[in-house]
Amino acid sequence: MAMGLFRVCLVVVTAIINHPLLFPRENATVPENEDEIIRKMQAHQEKLQLEQLRLEEEVARLVAEKEALEQVAEEGQQQNDTRAAWDLWSTLCMIIFLMIEVWRQDHQDGPSPECLGGDEDELPGPGSAPLRGLTLPNKATLSHFYERCIRGATADAARTREFVEGFVDDLLEALRSLCNRDTDMEVEDFIGVDSMYENWQVDRPLLCDLFVPFTPPEPYRFHPELWCSSRSVPLDRQGFGQIKVVRADGDALGCICGKTKLGEDMLCLLHGKNSVAQPCGGEMEDLLCARGSPYLDTVQVMKWFQVALTRAWHRIARKYEFDLAFGQLDTPGSLKIKFRSGKFMPFNLIPVIQCDDTDLYFVSHLPREPPGDTQAPSTDWLLSFAVYERHFLRMTSKALPEGSCHLSCLQIASFLLSKQSRLTGPSGLSNYHLKTALLHLLLSRRACDWQAEQLDRRLHELLYFLEKSLLEKKLHHFFIGNCKVPEAMGLPEAVRRAEPLNLFRPFVLQRSLYRKTVDSFYEMLKNAPALISEYSLHVPADHGSLPPKAVAL
Template identity: 60%
Template structure:
């Protein structure tokens, strides 16, 4: 009896393991000549069924004879052994029969339109794995000629534009400090240039300078940051985000009881000034916090910053012969300089909060993949490592051969993807994803592999890496969870030890966006030669 149960369980487990819907990669297609095999297995099944009926009839006859009370001839030793043995099932034949029958049922469901979404995704993966193999990139000479004529020309005035924007931004922020109340308003620090323009690889026009503007609260307040990897108060689904709590700087002062005791009019705490005592009675919520909380509100910060920029420009506008306007109202400092000749220069001033004592910053209004925002999302700020990214690229560029091709590869890939998106519409890939691919390869390959003569090979590496990441729906953030970050960068240890952040996680949650991205990537690969020849 136990042997029969064991065999039955083994058959069922084997059928489940080999079911194509549960393990599509191993059994994603029907074997060749499956129809003939299924017919043979059905014939075998019929023979086994007849044999089972014969045995059941013999057993039924014996049971009827025993109930009648008649003498029954004792079976021979051979017959007794035959009856006591388990049913003469061929285990391997039965397993094969069940597997092929399940495959046939799956095929019928597939033809009727069932499991359409799953099948489409499997087809995408099957094609994605072979997409790059059928693409012939232009040779090194063609790529070098294309880069020199199309990309270098577009980036020739990048340095001059940076100088102009930085000078104007410094003047604007200085005016902002002068119009703000230093006892009540936030205090802004010097701007920090980050992004593709400062890393010398942006190719799409208009060229846009990205400047981070750190700000701090007035005394005696301070910001206390809470990241997803350092505090339990940040939910697990907010990986990459953190909150900024506004608190008084003297909250942690040990032994001081001035906040708990009435000192009287003629008494003064030696640790805290009168100004501090006056401000302690104010409401923390007034300092750009979310309603009824002590957490900094991104929308409140945006409104404050836009108003402050407007006041600062009104103070210095008479010094300049151009106009300054906001290009995007839902961004804190997306500004545009418009000259009388009609020429425009765009740049972004984005208010940020320093994360502890590091060069990581909490950034407001970071693109959130167009996902619907919950009411409390304004209190969650994304942590950006743009300063470390720029520093890493500058540091490793000094170790690479002269005229290294790492930025050239990134520029070509960014150019191709941008042109493809202009033809077929936007996809889920961004220039930040492309830069992340380059950063991973810079760390994985030796320095000598990035010589100018390896432009074609390294571009192929980037495309293959991107293809593999799309197939797996996984592209890890370069810094978060990376234990191999060079020590010279002084990168915070808590972010190195954190769980890796998957930049492609939205593809897992949004299948339509993923399919659109895969289609755009395939189309870009097929059009690579045509795009390069055309431009």
């Protein structure tokens, strides 16, 4: 009890002693200048606030920079992803385009799938309105037109060929008799080519085209260089070659006229009349070659051939009761027999050089060349497949049904083109293009598709193939680079493996010629029904009515 009371008293005394109001002097720890302390504390507080604001701004800046860096990194990643995706799509597109181009190279030289694989009761769906609007006369009218205007007009073709061949045999034999075997070119037997010998000649008068191969005197020989292989071949020079004159023993080019005594009236074909043979290894003046070159010159060959034919005709002229004249001065061998009655019979003797042991021939000039052709260098010779074309048509005809319509289609198309050319003038489309289109169709179509009763369908298909080729400006040569040609044809391997040759390439470079050709082609399609009906006026009445108006020619 006493201890508890003592503790209470002790607490009270301690509280009284420590109270500031009772003992102020002993508790004077707070400074008298309180305002100064408060001011300093406020200043320190403001300083702390400013520092806090600075730190907050610094933190905000660092956060903003971090976010900006993260955004830039994200955008860069997106761009990289986009670029990678674009590169992937570009690669895929390039692969697709290459696959399409390869497919076109393999399939575009033939008719479209709807033409070949569709129902035989349906005509191919043309790709443009003009041909879709073409309505050919009925089968009876078309057949009557062919029998009356084409077959009847070419009935005397065999007799014409026989007459021309007999005369040419005599003319070439006279030419050989005038030549010196030691110094002159040796002329071989002629070869009949083109429409008259392929049985689809339409134009009148009937025209025979004859190749006349020639070879040089010994010890020389011709060395053909296919595709001008000694240099890079420009696109417009594909299908050409050069002919080099070399010695058979491999020595330098020389002439033997200095070793042989020539007659007073004899002229060496390799030298001029006053030329002197140079010693081996010297520069030589070659009249049949380009100046300063060992390659044959087409102009020199043309002059030699015309002079040789003139001399041969003068030797045998007394045996015949007609005259012989040149038809076209710029075409070698373009001849014309003129009868006393006023009639005439043209034919072409074309000097050619055989390419090795094949049926390919280098031609100096082609008669009836289509307009727009650029002038070729005089040392470039055109490679002709005329003999192969004749062989292919003959081989194909054996596999087709009897009375097949393939040549009939070609004859009708050629007839329409000939009439159109007389109306609007010649264009870039020629009979050779028509024949090339037919050869492509023959290779793609089944044999049973060429029966005589399908003449109208095959004719429509041929015209559609030409229209498609014109619109695409692409018509591949039938033999060059065409791996579908049967191996039995015996084409040289270099020809089979060559790049395809586009016969319509001039249309890409010559827009005016292309526009004229397209306009002329569509005009021909427009006039075709009326033209065929005009030449078929004597069709029996039960074969159908005729259009009320025909085109004037």
